Amino acid sequence: MGTNxxxxxxxxxxxxxxxxxxxxxxxxxxxxPFGGRYxxxxxxxxxxxxxxxxxxxxxxxxxxxSLLDHIGSGREWDLASKKGGLHLLPPFxxxxxxxxSGRLDALGNIWSFVEHAPCGYVVLSNxxxxxxxxxxxxxxxxxxxxxxxxxxxxxxxxxxxxxxxxTIFEVDDKxxxxxxxxxxxxxxxxxxxLDMFVMSKDFLRKIVKESMSRNRYSLRRDILLDRNANYKxxxxxxxxxxxxxxxxxxxxxxxxxxxxxxKRNALFTKSAPIYTNTKDNAPVHFGSxxxxxxxxxxxxxxxxxRVENCVLFxxxxxxxxxxxxxxxxxxxxxxxxxxxxxxxxxxxxVNISDDRQLTGSxxxxxxxxxxxxx
Amino acid sequence: MYIKKxxxxxxxxxxxxxxxxxxxxxxxxxxxPFGGKYxxxxxxxxxxxxxxxDTVGVLTQYQPLVLNDYIGNGxxxxxxxxxxxxxxxxxYETSKGASWYEGTxxxxxxxxxxxxxxxxxxxxxxxxxHIYKMNYSKMIAFHKAQKAxxxxxxxxxxxxxxxxxxxxxxxxxxxVTDFTEKPKEPKSTLASMGIYVFTWSKLKKYLIENENxxxxxxxxxxxxIPAMLNAGERLYAYTFEGYWKDxxxxxxxWDANMDLLAENEQLDLYDSEWRIYSRHENLPPQxxxxxxxxxxxxxxxxxxxxxxxxxxVIFGGVTIEEGAEVHYSIVMPGTxxxxxxxxxxxxxxxxxxxxxxxxIGEQPENYPNRxxxxxxxxxxxxxxxxxxxxxxKAILSESI
Numbered sequence: 001m002g003t004n005x006x007x008x009x010x011x012x013x014x015x016x017x018x019x020x021x022x023x024x025x026x027x028x029x030x031x032x033p034f035g036g037r038y039x040x041x042x043x044x045x046x047x048x049x050x051x052x053x054x055x056x057x058x059x060x061x062x063x064x065x066s067l068l069d070h071i072g073s074g075r076e077w078d079l080a081s082k083k084g085g086l087h088l089l090p091p092f093x094x095x096x097x098x099x100x101s102g103r104l105d106a107l108g109n110i111w112s113f114v115e116h117a118p119c120g121y122v123v124l125s126n127x128x129x130x131x132x133x134x135x136x137x138x139x140x141x142x143x144x145x146x147x148x149x150x151x152x153x154x155x156x157x158x159x160x161x162x163x164x165x166x167t168i169f170e171v172d173d174k175x176x177x178x179x180x181x182x183x184x185x186x187x188x189x190x191x192x193x194l195d196m197f198v199m200s201k202d203f204l205r206k207i208v209k210e211s212m213s214r215n216r217y218s219l220r221r222d223i224l225l226d227r228n229a230n231y232k233x234x235x236x237x238x239x240x241x242x243x244x245x246x247x248x249x250x251x252x253x254x255x256x257x258x259x260x261x262x263k264r265n266a267l268f269t270k271s272a273p274i275y276t277n278t279k280d281n282a283p284v285h286f287g288s289x290x291x292x293x294x295x296x297x298x299x300x301x302x303x304x305x306r307v308e309n310c311v312l313f314x315x316x317x318x319x320x321x322x323x324x325x326x327x328x329x330x331x332x333x334x335x336x337x338x339x340x341x342x343x344x345x346x347x348x349x350v351n352i353s354d355d356r357q358l359t360g361s362x363x364x365x366x367x368x369x370x371x372x373x374x
Numbered sequence: 375m376y377i378k379k380x381x382x383x384x385x386x387x388x389x390x391x392x393x394x395x396x397x398x399x400x401x402x403x404x405x406x407p408f409g410g411k412y413x414x415x416x417x418x419x420x421x422x423x424x425x426x427x428d429t430v431g432v433l434t435q436y437q438p439l440v441l442n443d444y445i446g447n448g449x450x451x452x453x454x455x456x457x458x459x460x461x462x463x464x465x466y467e468t469s470k471g472a473s474w475y476e477g478t479x480x481x482x483x484x485x486x487x488x489x490x491x492x493x494x495x496x497x498x499x500x501x502x503x504h505i506y507k508m509n510y511s512k513m514i515a516f517h518k519a520q521k522a523x524x525x526x527x528x529x530x531x532x533x534x535x536x537x538x539x540x541x542x543x544x545x546x547x548x549x550v551t552d553f554t555e556k557p558k559e560p561k562s563t564l565a566s567m568g569i570y571v572f573t574w575s576k577l578k579k580y581l582i583e584n585e586n587x588x589x590x591x592x593x594x595x596x597x598x599i600p601a602m603l604n605a606g607e608r609l610y611a612y613t614f615e616g617y618w619k620d621x622x623x624x625x626x627x628w629d630a631n632m633d634l635l636a637e638n639e640q641l642d643l644y645d646s647e648w649r650i651y652s653r654h655e656n657l658p659p660q661x662x663x664x665x666x667x668x669x670x671x672x673x674x675x676x677x678x679x680x681x682x683x684x685x686x687v688i689f690g691g692v693t694i695e696e697g698a699e700v701h702y703s704i705v706m707p708g709t710x711x712x713x714x715x716x717x718x719x720x721x722x723x724x725x726x727x728x729x730x731x732x733x734i735g736e737q738p739e740n741y742p743n744r745x746x747x748x749x750x751x752x753x754x755x756x757x758x759x760x761x762x763x764x765x766x767k768a769i770l771s772e773s774i
Contacts, residue, residue: 036659037675075449076656259661268658280450280651282643283410283674283687284660285635292668298659299411299675302644311659315644 005084007055007139008119008201009048012103013041014061015126015195019164019246022367023347030058030127031066032251033330033348035258035267036298036313039070040245042276043132044125045077045086050272051135055084055117059106064090070277077275089113102217107208114201122204124219126195130254131242132267132274135198138236141175142198147234149203151177151224152196154238159187164246167193167220169235177233180224194238241266252345252365255311255328258296281314289320298331305337319354326362344368377457379492381514382574383427384482385418387502388435388475393623396753396771397723401440404502406627407706407724409634409643410687411674412652413444414621417507418500419451419460420650425510427498429458431488433481435465435474450653463488477592483581489574497577499570499594505630506567506618507641507648513612514571523576523607524599526550527569527614536560540568540595542611550609555595564611567618570594576607617641624769628721628749631687631704635670657690665696681711689724698728703735706754719766723754730760741766 013030023032030041041058048056056079060067067088073079074086089110091100100106103124107114114122121142123135133152142150153169163183169191170179180193197219207223216222223231241263243254257263268274281300286292291306300315305322312318313330319337328345335341336354343360347370352358356374360366368374391403398406404415415432422430430453434441441462448460463485465474475481482489482499489497496517498510508527517525528542536557542564543552552561577598584597591597603609617640621627633641643650657676662668667682676691681698688694689706695713703717708725711717715728720735728734735750748767752758757773764770 258658261661261663264658264661273656274658275656278450278654278656280649282650283672283689285644286668286671286673286683288637288670290668290670292662292666294664295662296659297662297673300644 005054005118006120007051007053007135008114008117008122009044009053009056009135010107010114010122010124011041011044011048011056011058012106012124012126013058013064013067015103015106015128019128020248020251022248022345022369023251024063026370027063027066028060028127030060031064031070032127032245033313034130034251035255036296036311037279038274038276040127040130041067041071042077042274043130044127045071045074045079046272046274047125047131047133047135048123049077049079049275050132051123051139053123053135054079054081055087055119057087057089057110057113057117059089059110061091061100061106064088072277076277084117087113100217102221103219104208104211104222105217107204108212111205111208114204119201121198121200124195124197124199128245129194129196129242130245130267131194131238132240132269132272133196133238133242134272135196138196138238139198141236142234145175145234146232147176148199148231149223150198150234150236152194152198152236152238153191154194154242155189156192156242156244157188158190158192160185161187162247162249166244166246167195167224169193171235171237175235175237177235180233182220182225191235191237192244194242194244196238198236248345248365248367249363252328252343252362256309256326258311259294259309264296279314287320305335305339313348328365347372350374376491376493379429379458379494381427381429381496381498381510382489382492382494383418383422383430383498383500383510384485384489385415385422385430385432385500385502386478386481387415387432387441388438388481389503390436391503391622394627395624395769396751397624397627397721398437399753399771400437401754402434402436402438402502403622405441405444406621407689408505408621408627409631409650410672410689411654412650414505415441415444415502416451416650416652417505418502419445419448419453420648421506421508421510422498422500423451423453423651424648425508427510428453428455429492429494430460431463431485432460432502433463433475433485435481438462438464444653446653451651458492461488477597478594479581479584479598480592482577483585483592486578486581489578494574497572497574499572501568503622504568504618504620505641506614506616507645507650508569508614508616508618509648510569510571513569516612517571517573517610520547520549520610521608522571522610523573524602525571525610525612526599527567528564528611529567529614529618531563531565533560533563536563536565540566540599542566544611548611548613550603550611553595553599553603553609564613566595567614569614571612576602624721624749624751628704628719632685632702634672634687635685654690663696666694681713702737712760720750720752720764722752723756725755726752727757728752729758729762732758732760732762732764734758734764736766738766 079086287304322339332349387404391398453460663680673688674690680696681694714731
């Protein structure tokens, strides 16, 4: 893996926080726990690093305590570096910074960072798409095509009834985007935008400066949807597994998707690992009466009961004679004995006493807030 | 410029561990995997960092490649320090020539200049092949309170085991009056754990004298301790209570792993106040498939289990295919157990492939000649072909 010194990666850790308010009440989208031992920002950060992008800025807005704790110096992603490396960019980090509304004014706030980063191109990514993507072919396609913007999309099923923030692309046979719509009234297979973009720094500077002077802030509304601007937008299709998290039900399903071996193998590959903070938990301890089926279990768990179709994060305890099915239990969850639990999402450090019956439904999982005692 | 340290730890990690046979063929004993995600050296290194000792010399000699990689800059144990930290110390050539470490005392002798850089008051000498959690700072405090020259950590062992160990006789104040290596008729049951706190100025003096006397053994137990005792130095025994296991043999290594599965485990690896740290690969959580059967096991990150694991310790990145069975066994990182294979009472090394329907080991009840029974061992990076058998007590060091 060669390094790609000419590229700057920028992650928006707080964009779309409001789509899953339950989970982002105390944290940014980027620090939402996912898949047993990860947080959502691990995916864009690992994707950058695995694509040889070793200078990365993380743009945050509020509630970023857990994000700072998680990322630290960036060492876990090999981004603790004297040249490039990881830069946290909270609001007010630069002289002209204020609280931003969209990606354009967020970029305006930290423009001096982008300006001084030694790069010709910038790759933007949000934290609400779980996927393993190599940006290098997208960057190559962008440069070769002469496009102003390259937007990365993937083919997926779109349903207007459940979608809250989908960008749908129409693409011609040369790959250029001919139409863009947000949450159009339709249902079916289409090209779903993944909110990942490649641009030259010069082009990004131009749109950021112009937008600032006209008090525009939305990359999607003011640049992509603005047909008058007539920018040349290339579509780049990402063909591997992805999951876009726009709601609590999406989040639930994206976690349970990891129980599918093909999807899990597409996400966690040997050649492009997903890196995360390590916690030094001991291996999982399964008791004499434990029964485990079809579950993803992180280190430090102690399981005495029955677990089926679940994702258990680090250090979860499941007591004797408890049956837990189709559920997501985040780090430090403690579930007592003789319980029956189905279709729940338990945020971190939830304590569920003995003999408890908790049931949600598949499309509407029961959410239990951080640190709750039940 | 070095800032003075009160304590420096010296970890003896150069031993071959020949009684672990195939498992130490190409790695030093302290690098041998243990307990699902650790290597033996994690225990003394974690004990050091948890005890507030931030300067550790690791003396390596035999097959150091895996160990060196593993220790790296010491970051997993918080031992990547600007001042202090972990230092790997292999033998080196000087203007007087070059020599291997000839014994435990000689290994420290050859690194006197390393220790002197930190000008410590005390030096803790540790082995790399024991499983235990211990707060060395309490032992150092005891050493200071007794104004001791040497404090030896001791464990009260059953009389039957005393003749295999270094045995201390003490007065009421725990001052050592006699020390005998492997006594035929033990006078006491206080056994040395191979953990020493020395006052550095004293240790240095005796190391130099021992080197000049050229005893041939140059060993702490055989030379340094008897010499200090004879000279009337203040030697004290510090009693340790808790889990401690020497894992120098295949049987004891297997036993110590099985101890982790006990309902009332004495070695609590889940204690967040005294974590055992380790360097590990970035692997996704383990996946337990729909056909898996797991009972009384410890399983680590990155493993994919579709078969059966009963009473076993399964390390990271292990695959147990559907229809494969693992009972009362230890399966080290990266190994694949193919479908239909049965592994019983065995230790399987790192990155092995156990072929379809192969059979490794056997439970003692099923074995006609019990005296000939022992656990089966497959070394590292070995392929056992489809349908092949590895008998109990066999130690496989090449693919079959």
